[in-house]
Amino acid sequence: MHQEFGHPKIVVLTGAGISKESGIDTFRDADGLWSRVNLEEVATIEAWHRDPAKVLDFHNAGRAFFAGRNITPNAAHRALARLEHEWPAEVLVVTQNIDLLHEGGGSKNVLHMHGQAGKLRCMACETIADSDAELSVTTACAACGVVGQTRPHVVWFGEMPLHMDAIMAALDSCGLFISIGTSGAVYPAAGFVQHVRRKRRAHTVELNMERSDGYQTFHDGIYGPATEVVPAFVDDLLRGRTSHA
Ligand code: BJW
16 A cells, blocks of 8 residues: 555646646636647647747747746645645645746645756757756757757657656555646646556546546546635645545
8 A cells, every 4th residue: 555654645736727826827728828829839849840939939938927027836836835744645746837836835846747947958969957048049058059959948749748757656656646727638647637546546636727628537626716725625635624535
């Protein structure tokens, strides 16, 4: 059993909805990013090969957005940090978000499966560098000097998400899977709930503003703004007032 005195290991999958109340737009809501830009043109590996300047313009605009606002962790991020610190067994946050609000909220055990803001990667030498620099097709890699191959350290459609071995190992040993603020539209993250149910009968709960695409796969669903439902759910878990089996 992957439990510590009756407390299962927990994997929390988060998506853009958890950061919405911190001022960051989601992707697929009516006012989301994909209502304003064509994802095929800015967030696919094909787009990078076809028109890197356009992809980098999108990245630079996002970078300017973050820089111009005071974006801070909200009560949902802080509640997950509290869960990690007070739960007797391991709590891992697997986030699809590139923002660093989980870390800012105090979580230590976080994997960014779709990459991370503030990092760049060279397609020529694979060096990952901490940098928030604006990028253009004439940018040279600081490590290998190759021009035009430095890109944001994010995962586009058609690319393999990061940390998949560690994520699958955590899913295979968790007894409670919690999904927060994600539409369930993007794989492989959208398939994690089926995986944990099939593989080891973990209890599964979704917390979201509305039912996600795969809501019927979860045992339980709690709906409302993340800043309200996540702290209340964490409180209930820590006080033993909610079932995790
Ligand atoms: C609130 C709230 C509040 C609002 N409180 N909640 C055909 C079938 C199946 C799969 C495929 C297929 N063709 C291709 C694929 C694979 C493809 C895919 O899934 N496509 C689908 C669109 C069909 N996936 C990939 O290509 C991935 N790679 C891959 O699969 O590799 C192969 C592989 C195989 C086997 C194992 C492993 C790998 C890569 C996906 C890369 C995604 N990249 C992006 C962009 C990052 C770049 C950037 O940011 O610049 O990542 S896309 C975008 O979507 C971003 C997000 O992380 C991701 C998920 O979005 P998320 O977080 O769910 O946001 P939303 O907006 O969709 O939902 C927000 C939710 O919050 C909503 O439900 C709201 O209601 C809620 N909400 N306010 C609580 N206050």
